[in-house]
Amino acid sequence: MKQYDFDRVINREGTWCYKYCELDHVFGRHDLLPLWIADMDFAVCPEITQALVDRFANHPIYGYTKPTDGYVNAIIDWQRKRNNFIFTREEAQFVGGIVTGFALVLNFFTGKGDKVVIQEPVYHPFRNVATANGRVVINNALVPTDDGLFRMNLEELEQIFRDEQPRLMVVCNPHNPVGIAWPAESLAEVARLARKYNVVVFSDEIHADLMLYGNRHHVMATVSDDAAAVTITCGAPSKTFNIAGLKSSWCVIKNPALREPFFTWLENNELCCPHLAAMVATEAAYRCGEEWLRQCVEYIEGNIDFVADYCREHIPCIRAVKPQASFLVWLDCTGLGRCHEDVIDLMVNHAHLGMNDGKMFGVAGQCHMRLNVGVPRSVLVTAMERMAKAVRELK
Numbered sequence: 332m333k334q335y336d337f338d339r340v341i342n343r344e345g346t347w348c349y350k351y352c353e354l355d356h357v358f359g360r361h362d363l364l365p366l367w368i369a370d371m372d373f374a375v376c377p378e379i380t381q382a383l384v385d386r387f388a389n390h391p392i393y394g395y396t397k398p399t400d401g402y403v404n405a406i407i408d409w410q411r412k413r414n415n416f417i418f419t420r421e422e423a424q425f426v427g428g429i430v431t432g433f434a435l436v437l438n439f440f441t442g443k444g445d446k447v448v449i450q451e452p453v454y455h456p457f458r459n460v461a462t463a464n465g466r467v468v469i470n471n472a473l474v475p476t477d478d479g480l481f482r483m484n485l486e487e488l489e490q491i492f493r494d495e496q497p498r499l500m501v502v503c504n505p506h507n508p509v510g511i512a513w514p515a516e517s518l519a520e521v522a523r524l525a526r527k528y529n530v531v532v533f534s535d536e537i538h539a540d541l542m543l544y545g546n547r548h549h550v551m552a553t554v555s556d557d558a559a560a561v562t563i564t565c566g567a568p569s570k571t572f573n574i575a576g577l578k579s580s581w582c583v584i585k586n587p588a589l590r591e592p593f594f595t596w597l598e599n600n601e602l603c604c605p606h607l608a609a610m611v612a613t614e615a616a617y618r619c620g621e622e623w624l625r626q627c628v629e630y631i632e633g634n635i636d637f638v639a640d641y642c643r644e645h646i647p648c649i650r651a652v653k654p655q656a657s658f659l660v661w662l663d664c665t666g667l668g669r670c671h672e673d674v675i676d677l678m679v680n681h682a683h684l685g686m687n688d689g690k691m692f693g694v695a696g697q698c699h700m701r702l703n704v705g706v707p708r709s710v711l712v713t714a715m716e717r718m719a720k721a722v723r724e725l726k
């Protein structure tokens with residue numbers, strides 16, 4: 332079996348890499364280990380690089396292209412095999428990124444002043460994009476559970492649907508920033524309520540291929556007939572295979588009453604034309620990347636275990652909440668007994684770590700940080716040692 336190398340430290344400075352370029356702007360300094368923006372610091376599966384070299388970089392003409400059967404079928408086959416999510420070519424469309432997909436859905440299915448439900452703490456662009464487009468965001472806040480994860484508040488959700496009459500709801504499935512694999516029963520109940528109250532559900536499944544510790548992903552649209560009727564599913568190989576810069580995502584809608592007008596609008600406005608590199612990388616990833624992904628997930632699990640054990644042994648006032656999916660670890664820093672601003676100051680100006688401020692995902696992120704562990708183990712060791720030293724010095 333080919334062994335892929337996740338230990339290799341690759342210098343991303345000077346490569347237009349967002350997590351480096353924006354350090355000064357976001358954190359006010361550049362001398363930080365960047366453990367924030369959610370891409371990984373691992374080299375992609377070599378078959379993806381080879382495909383890009385052969386069909387993209389080495390071919391001297393970058394002319395107009397058309398999505399091939401090979402590209403679309405690679406998406407269809409991957410979803411059938413991994414998630415038993417079955418759809419036809421007509422039910423799938425390209426979108427140039429998940430946030431872009433959300434913005435398109437928002438603009439097509441809702442109007443200014445319409446209400447949109449999100450479940451905070453959650454990936455912040457849902458709120459930002461909806462607000463920037465003049466929609467009213469309603470927060471169906473997640474409820475903390477003893478293990479540091481969250482559950483949905485479905486009783487409140489029904490009240491919101493009944494009283495506020497929103498047009499759209501976003502389900503982050505699996506959930507970012509806490510990495511929750513939603514149970515099928517919760518998703519089915521959201522779908523039942525959405526159908527009852529005529530709400531469209533946008534299910535963001537970008538982290539779905541990165542299930543950890545044997546947890547299972549449930550594609551929202553597959554959990555019930557109601558779910559198939561109300562759900563717009565968006566997924567991508569971008570997090571899975573570390574190709575976010577190529578902006579390759581897909582949107583699947585089973586219900587023709589939602590799909591046909593939306594896909595026609597996308598086509599009429601030329602909003603669904605994939606970039607050549609996106610198609611080439613996507614097909615290569617889904618056709619050749621399964622073993623790379625298996626090893627990558629194993630490596631991520633090792634990184635998460637390392638962080639959780641390290642906190643327990645050396646920084647017990649910080650709890651690393653083990654995610655069920657993806658490479659983001661929610662650090663509960665409430666045990667430090669400091670205010671949120673002091674926690675940020677500690678991590679940035681003393682530990683020199685560039686992590687996500689938990690509050691950007693909602694008020695439940697108070698005194699929490701989001702740590703990206705999609706990095707070589709040696710980088711993580713340095714990060715945790717810096718964190719422990721900063722906490723020691725605080726006392």
Ligand SMILES: Cc1ncc(COP(=O)(O)O)c(C=O)c1O
Nearest residue numbers: 369428429430431454507535537
């Ligand atoms: C839940 C979630 N959705 C969407 C995105 C961004 O996707 P894209 O770059 O395709 O817009 C991210 C990136 O961190 C994410 O975590």
